[in-house]
Amino acid sequence: MDILLSVIIPTYNRASRLPVLIEALLQQTIDHSRSEIVIVDDGSRDSTWSVLQSYEQKQKDGWIRTLSQDNQGQAVARQYGVREARGRFLLFLDDDMEAAHPGFLQSHLAFHEREAAATVALGAILPPRDNPRRPAFEWFYEKSIRTMYESFQKGTLVPAGVHFFSANVSLPKDLFLKVGGFNAAFRQAEDRELGLRLQHEGGAKFAFVPEAAAFHNSPTGRFRSFMQRARLYGHYDLAIALHYPDQPELHPRQIFVSASRVKRLLARVAFQWPFLIQPLSWLVLPLAWGLPRRLAVPLCSVLYCLQYVRGYEASPLRVQDPSADPEAKNHAA
Numbered sequence: 001m002d003i004l005l006s007v008i009i010p011t012y013n014r015a016s017r018l019p020v021l022i023e024a025l026l027q028q029t030i031d032h033s034r035s036e037i038v039i040v041d042d043g044s045r046d047s048t049w050s051v052l053q054s055y056e057q058k059q060k061d062g063w064i065r066t067l068s069q070d071n072q073g074q075a076v077a078r079q080y081g082v083r084e085a086r087g088r089f090l091l092f093l094d095d096d097m098e099a100a101h102p103g104f105l106q107s108h109l110a111f112h113e114r115e116a117a118a119t120v121a122l123g124a125i126l127p128p129r130d131n132p133r134r135p136a137f138e139w140f141y142e143k144s145i146r147t148m149y150e151s152f153q154k155g156t157l158v159p160a161g162v163h164f165f166s167a168n169v170s171l172p173k174d175l176f177l178k179v180g181g182f183n184a185a186f187r188q189a190e191d192r193e194l195g196l197r198l199q200h201e202g203g204a205k206f207a208f209v210p211e212a213a214a215f216h217n218s219p220t221g222r223f224r225s226f227m228q229r230a231r232l233y234g235h236y237d238l239a240i241a242l243h244y245p246d247q248p249e250l251h252p253r254q255i256f257v258s259a260s261r262v263k264r265l266l267a268r269v270a271f272q273w274p275f276l277i278q279p280l281s282w283l284v285l286p287l288a289w290g291l292p293r294r295l296a297v298p299l300c301s302v303l304y305c306l307q308y309v310r311g312y313e314a315s316p317l318r319v320q321d322p323s324a325d326p327e328a329k330n331h332a333a
Contacts, residue, residue, distance in 0.1 A: 006087030010077035043071030164195025234311025
C-alpha cells in the first residue's frame with residue numbers, strides 16, 4: 001500500500017528525551033502500512049544515534065527509519081528527511097514533542113484526506129504535563145500560543161503563513177516541494193519564512209486543527225538562550241520583511257506602534273540607544289526570575305521586546321522610521 005503520512009523529526013543531542021517522543025508515537029493507532037516515521041540525527045555528540053538505532057532495530061515492519069548527517073541545523077535536517085520521505089503528506093514534529101493522545105497522527109491524516117490539497121494543518125502545541133517549575137520565559141511562550149489559539153477559535157484571527165510552527169504542522173508534500181521547502185540560511189524563524197512562502201507563492205490555505213495536539217516538553221533552558229532567541233527573531237523577521245515589502249503587517253516596525261505603551265517606549269529607547277539594551281535586560285532579568293507567574297510573564301515580554309529590537313542591528317534591513325507605519329497591527333512579539 002502507498003504511504004500517506006511521513007512524520008519528519010530532526011533531532012540533536014536529545015538522547016535522554018527521545019524515548020518520550022518515540023514511545024508516544026509507538027502508541028499511535030494509525031496504520032503502519034500507510035505511514036512512516038523518519039528521524040534525522042543532525043550530527044549529535046551524545047548517544048542520540050545509539051538510541052535511534054535501538055528503536056529502529058526493534059521495528060520489524062520498518063515503521064521507524066533513522067538518518068544521520070553532519071551538524072547543519074534543523075532546516076537542513078528536515079530537508080533531508082523530506083527527500084527520503086515516501087508519504088503524500090508531511091508532518092513536521094520537533095524532538096521535544098509528545099503526542100497528546102493515541103489518535104494524534106490519525107488526526108493530521110484525516111484532516112488532509114477531507115480537505116483541499118493546498119491546506120496546511122496547524123496542530124496544537126500544548127504545555128508540558130509534568131514540569132510545573134519551568135522558568136518564566138516558558139510561561140511567556142505558552143501564554144502567547146494560548147492567546148493565538150483562543151483568537152483562532154473566536155474567529156478574531158485567521159490562521160496564516162506567519163503561524164506556521166514546525167513543532168507540529170502538516171501539509172501535502174507536493175505543496176512543500178512547490179515552494180522549495182525550508183531556507184537553510186535561516187537559523188531562526190525558518191518555519192515562519194516557509195509559511196509565508198507557502199501562503200504567498202504556493203497559494204496555501206491554513207487551518208487550526210486542535211485535535212491534532214501534542215505536548216511541548218521543552219527542556220528548561222537559561223534566560224541567556226531566551227534572549228539570544230529573541231535577537232535572532234528580530235534579525236530574521238527583518239529579512240522576511242525585506243522579501244515581502246508589500247506586506248506591512250509583517251514588518252517588525254509594528255512593535256513600535258501596536259504593542260502596549262510600555263513596550264512601545266522601550267522599543268523606541270532600544271532602537272535609538274541600542275547600547276542601553278543589555279543593561280536594561282540584566283536589570284529586568286532578576287525580577288522575572290523571582291516573581292510570581294502573573295508578574296514574571298509581562299517582564300519576560302519586556303525582555304523579549306528589548307532583545308528583539310537588538311536583533312535589528314545585524315539584520316540586512318534597518319527600520320528607518322519606527323513610527324512610519326501607524327497602521328501596522330498584530331505584531332507577534
